[in-house]
Amino acid sequence: MSEPILSVSGLTAHYGDFQALFGVDVALEQGEVVAIIGANGAGKTTLMRAITGIARISAGRVRLDGRDITGTAAPGILMAGIAMVPEGRRLFPSLSVEENLLIGAHARRAAGHWNLESVYRLFPALRERRHHPGTALSGGQQQMVAIGRALMSNPRVLLCDELSLGLAPVVIREIYAAFPEIRASGASIVVIEQDVGQALKVADYVHCMMEGRITLSGRPGDLSRDAIHDAYFGATH
Amino acid sequence: MFSLDTIVQGLLLGGLYALFAAGLSLVFGIMRLVNLAHGDLIVLGAYLILGLGTVTGMNPFVAALIAMPLMFALGWLLQTRLLNRVLGEDILPPLLVTFGLSVVIQNGLLAAFTADSRKLAAGPVESASVAVGPVQMGVMPVMSLATAVAVILGLNLLFYRTALGRAFRATSDDAVTAQLMGIRPQRIFAMATGIALVVAAIAALYLGTRANFDPSIGPARLLYAFEAVIIGGLGSLWGTLAGGVVIGLAQTMGAAINPEWQILAGHVAFVLILMVRPRGLFPRAID
Numbered sequence: 001m002s003e004p005i006l007s008v009s010g011l012t013a014h015y016g017d018f019q020a021l022f023g024v025d026v027a028l029e030q031g032e033v034v035a036i037i038g039a040n041g042a043g044k045t046t047l048m049r050a051i052t053g054i055a056r057i058s059a060g061r062v063r064l065d066g067r068d069i070t071g072t073a074a075p076g077i078l079m080a081g082i083a084m085v086p087e088g089r090r091l092f093p094s095l096s097v098e099e100n101l102l103i104g105a106h107a108r109r110a111a112g113h114w115n116l117e118s119v120y121r122l123f124p125a126l127r128e129r130r131h132h133p134g135t136a137l138s139g140g141q142q143q144m145v146a147i148g149r150a151l152m153s154n155p156r157v158l159l160c161d162e163l164s165l166g167l168a169p170v171v172i173r174e175i176y177a178a179f180p181e182i183r184a185s186g187a188s189i190v191v192i193e194q195d196v197g198q199a200l201k202v203a204d205y206v207h208c209m210m211e212g213r214i215t216l217s218g219r220p221g222d223l224s225r226d227a228i229h230d231a232y233f234g235a236t237h
Numbered sequence: 238m239f240s241l242d243t244i245v246q247g248l249l250l251g252g253l254y255a256l257f258a259a260g261l262s263l264v265f266g267i268m269r270l271v272n273l274a275h276g277d278l279i280v281l282g283a284y285l286i287l288g289l290g291t292v293t294g295m296n297p298f299v300a301a302l303i304a305m306p307l308m309f310a311l312g313w314l315l316q317t318r319l320l321n322r323v324l325g326e327d328i329l330p331p332l333l334v335t336f337g338l339s340v341v342i343q344n345g346l347l348a349a350f351t352a353d354s355r356k357l358a359a360g361p362v363e364s365a366s367v368a369v370g371p372v373q374m375g376v377m378p379v380m381s382l383a384t385a386v387a388v389i390l391g392l393n394l395l396f397y398r399t400a401l402g403r404a405f406r407a408t409s410d411d412a413v414t415a416q417l418m419g420i421r422p423q424r425i426f427a428m429a430t431g432i433a434l435v436v437a438a439i440a441a442l443y444l445g446t447r448a449n450f451d452p453s454i455g456p457a458r459l460l461y462a463f464e465a466v467i468i469g470g471l472g473s474l475w476g477t478l479a480g481g482v483v484i485g486l487a488q489t490m491g492a493a494i495n496p497e498w499q500i501l502a503g504h505v506a507f508v509l510i511l512m513v514r515p516r517g518l519f520p521r522a523i524d
Contacts, residue, residue, distance in 0.1 A: 074416035090414040094406040103407050107419025
């Protein structure tokens with residue numbers, strides 16, 4: 001098997017005095033989608049924040065295409081080729097939709113499939129609203145802006161934190177419908193999902209987290225509902 | 238009640254106050270930092286222009302052009318070496334540091350230039366005036382208002398029409414998410430303070446040519462500037478210009494009634510406006 005594009009090994013991180021991650025291992029193969037599922041507080045978001053350099057890593061390694069990027073500050077991680085769609089979208093309220101997209105390419109102007117035109121083709125609803133403030137859009141459209149903003153840097157790895165949070169099922173389907181084109185553009189994807197059904201549908205590989213540890217890993221077809229249930233809630237019954 | 242002349246002079250004075258305030262407004266808008274040394278940095282700029290003029294014999298306007306990049310460099314160093322280290326959730330440390338900086342600059346200038354009053358000699362243009370209808374306007378005050386409008390216009394174009402301005406606004410909105418865009422907030426802040434001190438150098442030119450200055454006058458300039466920023470609404474550059482004009486108008490009107498009331502009238506106007514509009518005239522929609 002070839003070297004994974006992104007590999008996280010033995011990752012430990014703290015949230016204040018609280019240890020949020022206990023030696024987490026995740027590997028993302030080139031062109032794949034990996035989903036990380038788990039309940040609130042399982043450590044999924046901390047894992048994303050540790051990879052992107054927002055949260056400090058206490059121990060363990062993060063490698064991008066074999067290169068050790070552990071401890072690099074957030075701007076350096078973006079420059080290396082990892083872009084994130086943060087939880088809650090975090091659009092810039094002072095910026096219009098188009099400016100929110102452009103700021104995604106502010107620092108990293110890598111050659112690739114994504115530019116304003118291709119993002120508008122991917123999410124046509126954004127084109128006509130491009131001069132509106134980003135935060136004046138509906139939740140689903142804001143999520144599209146956040147994804148487009150991350151794509152504008154033409155990342156090698158796209159991290160998506162809770163894309164479906166607070167959105168209607170029809171909107172969630174619309175957003176995930178963009179994934180084939182994102183994969184085709186060469187980006188490998190990690191998604192965090194609370195919606196297990198959605199995760200199993202979209203991912204090539206699934207990790208389930210609980211209390212800062214990976215409790216179950218496998219291809220969607222190989223995981224039984226019971227195994228996922230136990231890994232998600234703990235096997236106490 | 239007030240002559241047209243009084244009102245015109247007030248407008249022109251407002252231009253000077255807007256120049257004092259523009260740098261303060263810019264820095265506050267981007268990093269929520271109230272720079273208590275801003276007035277002293279303007280005075281420092283005036284001494285820099287004075288020193289360049291004394292050493293080389295050049296006109297203050299030319300000296301100011303040379304002072305501008307030097308002040309940018311000073312602002313960059315100040316932000317990266319000092320202010321970035323204290324910026325954070327707590328707003329008190331940067332206030333204390335800039336307060337200390339204010340004391341250091343005043344005493345440094347005192348040691349280097351003594352407490353004597355100085356003035357920048359701009360030549361015949363200082364006393365030149367133009368007649369517009371019944372009103373005589375000094376060329377220098379007209380230039381200071383025109384410069385203030387140009388500076389505010391320029392800063393607005395920078396803010397809303399350039400990639401750097403986009404990064405300024407994004408960082409101001411949410412510095413953590415800005416980092417996910419590859420933006421380094423500390424560098425953005427250094428750029429902002431550098432630009433603020435370029436504006437301070439321009440303000441220094443008009444401060445020094447209009448009246449005498451000595452090392453101790455910085456805090457009073459800061460007060461006018463601060464009032465202009467607050468009246469205009471925090472973070473709004475056009476508001477800052479309006480705020481400067483309000484202070485300038487109030488001062489000349491107060492002085493027209495009784496010369497002793499000039500300074501007081503500016504402060505009274507400030508309090509009155511805050512009573513009616515606590516967030517200033519043009520508050521930014523998003524804070």
